[in-house]
Amino acid sequence: MKPILTLLAILLALSALCAQQYPEINEQRLQQTLDSLATFGRDNQDRPNRVAFSDGDLQGREYVISLMEAAGLEVRIDAAANIIGTRAGRNPELKPLALGSHIDMVPLGGNFDGCVGSMGAIEVARTLNDRGVLTRHPLEFIIFSNEEGGVMGSRAMAGKLSEDALRVRNSTGYSMAGGIQRLGGDTLTLESAQRPKGAFSGFLELHIEQGAILDRRDLDIGVVTGIVGLNWWDVTFQGMANHAGTTPMNLRKDALLAAARFVQAVNEEALKMEGSQVATVGRIEAQPGAPNVIPGEVKLSLEIRDLSAEVIQSLYRNIQMRAQDISSDSGVQINFEALDTTGIPALTDPDIQQTIEEAAQELGLSTLRMPSGAGHDAQDIAIIAPVGMIFVPSRGGISHSPDEYTSPEDFANGTQVLLNALLDLDSSLE
Template identity: 65%
Template sequence: MKTSYLFYFLLFSFSIISKAQEVPEVDQDRLEKTIHTLAKYGMKENGETNRVAFSDADLQGRAYIISLMQISGLEVSVDYAGNIIGKRAGKDPGLKPIGFGSHIDMVPDGGNYDGCVGSLAAIEVIRTLNEAGIKTEHPLEIFIFSNEEGGVMGSRAIVGELLDDALSVVNSTGYSMREGINRLGGNADRIWQVEREEGSLTAFLELHIEQGGILDREEIDIGVVEGIVGIKWWDVNIKGFANHAGTTPMALRKDALIAASKFVLAVNEVTNSYEGNQVGTVGRIEAFPGAPNVIPGEVQLSLEIRDLSSAKIEKLFEGIKSRAKAIEEETGTSFSFTPIDATSAPALTDERIQKIISEAAAEMGLSSMQMQSGAGHDAQDMARITPVGMIFVPSVDGISHSPKEFTSPEDMANGANVLLRTILKLDQSWF
């Protein structure tokens, strides 16, 4: 009995190992080549690339992406929000698709890896499956989202959160979202038709460079994202009293800029008073009337708080408001806080998908760690309608939104291979 049990146990273990070894790997050189080719669309004389959404360079880059998807045998379309969608049939048409992808648009004078790694890795996964003759049970659907950097436009449309007032927002190209959607081949008048129902996808995965430098510093191969932080913004107005800078005694001043300075320090102190990875930032400040010989009578500044917990964001805000009240009494000024609507709620990734990503990395002998994303992503919106997972790969020195951002070919391939294995594991376990 013991011998027979051992035999079947070894046979079962060998079967698992054999199946793991049968998983194909992406073509690292081909993936790197597509990254470099995409970077040519919008490249300037200094060798840096500028490919903001709706620009001519964006249109050219999208045409290149569509050509790669078509070469890969995908059924390609552009939806009414300007998203590029590539579909691959599965063995069972009754199953909901597994979605994955990212974006290719940039911030002005950004880098060649943010979004692009996830988009081109998604296409590389399809090409690898084709070459290995693997047809998944589930249909597969690639999403190349439109205008991610300008307000996650494409993914917001898919989950029904792109409201009419957002369509009038103009980016650095001079085009509004409405004009840009039409320029990309969408139809802003019918954008409501792209909304997907909750549960219409089996899952959604996004591979992305890690923008905080933790993986690079810790020399970890793969980041398993446990959640994307929520972001809340406020405009803060501080009223003092403008007066002559030469004749008003220091003790009699109501200096709004002094109050603002104390407030900036208070934001830092309150944010650091809690354990965790929360962040609080004053990123913009302007004093009025702005003359060297006038005591500032008014200051306008911004407040941003990010965390995985909405409750903690609210707790931090209440703490900051309490400190502002004390500063009012100390300086003779008054504070007002106006919420800005362009905020996002925290989005936790699915714990089951986190586990699958970790297992996929371990099978390849790659190190991994759980981490949060301090930046927003399309996956944050997709979490409204389906379970999501995010895979991070290192960006050297944590540099992002910069021409100097760089992810090595090895790290890109590692991420693409983990994405591939995760898709195959989801395909076999989620019905």
């Protein structure tokens, strides 16, 4: 019996040793950093309003830099105004592993979207620093600039930030170009922010789900399988403005009536196709906008999202055909103008998916593989590196709102999975 007991003791010891290979994050410290970040960029009603390029964004970035420096990172701001903290690895010849997210928000947004991933990444750096853990790979901790206004920083890093995009202004009044300069970047050397394909061994992003699937099903961790692409169009309906009281109904070229039929057609065509594609008309403007004048012109937006670029284009073609029918019936001309797409479909790396799932399950956390219906920085980084994303529940699926909320427990769970997955990738990747 003794040899068997001795073998059992050895196995238990080895098991304990393996279980101890992951340092534990500091949950209280993690939450405190998130709460402190939330104090920067409040409006006059004390609501979160840290839009990119604003004074609050500048203050939040200063706070983030101080945390990164205290965690022993070498911090710099690249030409696209991304904040990058580097940490040496045992083997400098290996490509870095990277992780991070963003801290800017939409106007009157929430304190969790992007911020959870950013503070989670910094907590990983602090934990490694506290425990004296030196990874094989060099590490990069990245806080991307202006994610909400067009994934500016990550697009620049992937070499996909266009000249047209640099002229776009956000609610602060600054253009992307002006904002880059204000945040400490340099538009004259913007190409230096670009990384070649293969620059990273892998990239991880922790994020709130921004939907209600995990929350409603009482699940801990979402393992993201891919990030949807999305395309935008401006659609113009040109009819004829005329007197609302004297123009007979059968002689009208009512642009708003044609637009209303189009909105219904968009919904019908999206529902006809099998799959999880979505199509939305989110903005509509009618001119001249008087109660006693038949609308002569309408401009509206069309957005289509899916994990497949082919599905997006197929649905768009179907919608175009419906528009042709509406135009013929109504005598209203309908024109589509394709806008700069804000994201191409990006599948996450299968091996990284598996690593995240196993890291969560080893912690006793429930998991679900799921797509992301919203765009993220990881979507652009997928152009140059294998990526993985970790979702944590968002209460009620509320996002881009002051009511956005993720519990401290869920936040800590996601951050621990982030750390453990990073260390697993550090061991397995070359």
